[in-house]
Amino acid sequence: MTIEQLAFYVISATALLSALLVVSLKNFVRSIFLFFLTLFSMAGLFVFALADFVAVTQLVIYVGGVLVLMIFAFLLSNRELLNNPEASEQSGFLHYLPGITVSVVFLGVLLMVLLKLDPGEFQWIQQSKENTLKPTDNTIHYLGINIMTRYLLPFEVVSVLLLMALIGAAHLARKEKEQ
Amino acid sequence: MIPLAHFMLVSAILFCIGLYAVLAKKNAIMILIGIEFMLNAAILNFVAFSKHDKIALGGQVFALFAIVLAAATVAVTLAIILNVYKYYRTIDPTKIDQLRD
Structure with a gap:
């Protein structure tokens, strides 16, 4: 395993784990700051696809703009807005079951397509040897x-x-x- | 050199996490974050495929456009959410079910 592959898998694991934590944490402020981590590691993944300018744009616009906007809008506005409506109600596992089921089934469909597809064998990719970055x-x-x-x-x-x-x-x- | 399928795998998982946030969360801001996840997954696919298109670079250009559009969407959506909160005193989308005043 080369160092490039190692870095890619570490960064993608960071992105996916922090994204999972964002959607599973109860504390709203914590999930916004973890969202920051996800966007940061997505910018890292863009670099591995040889899109350095897109990665920098992601940092400037998403991390610098969108996230600061979100944090400002909700730390400067009413405090009750930050109280998670889920926390006050009874929120058992059953409440999340439909969402989890639909997204897991959708992930299964996507993975099945991905297994059958083998994108490296597309004709236009095969023909783009000297057109590759x-x-x-x-x-x-x-x-x-x-x-x-x-x-x-x-x-x-x-x-x-x-x-x-x-x-x-x-x-x-x-x-x-x-x- | 990382194979295209690995980029697509990461982007598929991220998309499903975003889908879960949109479906299950009861907080309009968390739904917005879920939409951002799905957009980022799509942008990752754009960028990964544009590696094989050096002359036109369509993927990277449209990834840039998608990032800009997402930023504009977030600005407008946050303004809408703040207004909805001012009016209904909640941002739970399941409780906001009236069109009339």
Whole structure:
């Protein structure tokens, strides 16, 4: 086992274990901080797929933006919001059973597809020998050229949508004057 | 060199964890976190497959777009959740079942 594989499996185990803890912990603040750990290790996994720029974007936007937004929104707002509604009610194993069943069955379906599929044998992957990224390639160069030429229309659409989300979120979150 | 199937395995497990959070949690923020897990699993697949597409890099570009869209979604959703809390005094989605005032 090379050191690359070892690092990959350690990081993916961190991501999956912390994700499992996020959904199973009762304390809401703890699960938000573990969510931080999951996003961080997902950025690590992106590096192993030779997508360094996407990994940095994940760190800047998710870890720096989304998470700070979540923490701010709920530590600065009402304290009762943080009280988990599940804690007050009776929450036996039976309550979680449907969710667990559906997600485990779905995981089984996905694994079965994955076993039958063998994605390394796809025709377009077999034919892409010289089109495959190497660890020494400069992905930012390719990304910049592609965003400005081939994917210019989605880029513009996303920028308009971001503006809409900005206005919408500001409008929704503002305090209304008492009439 | 890590085989594609391992990336897909990690992403499948993460997707199912997110699915569980969406189905079983009674807290709107935990449901939002579950959706973020599912989005991240999809982004991991995008990125893993784009390794074999150096010229167009479609996977990485759309992973970037998906990250940006997810960030915008979270901002709007948090604003909506705060408003819902102000109105109903709860963020349990099973208790919010009235459209009228």
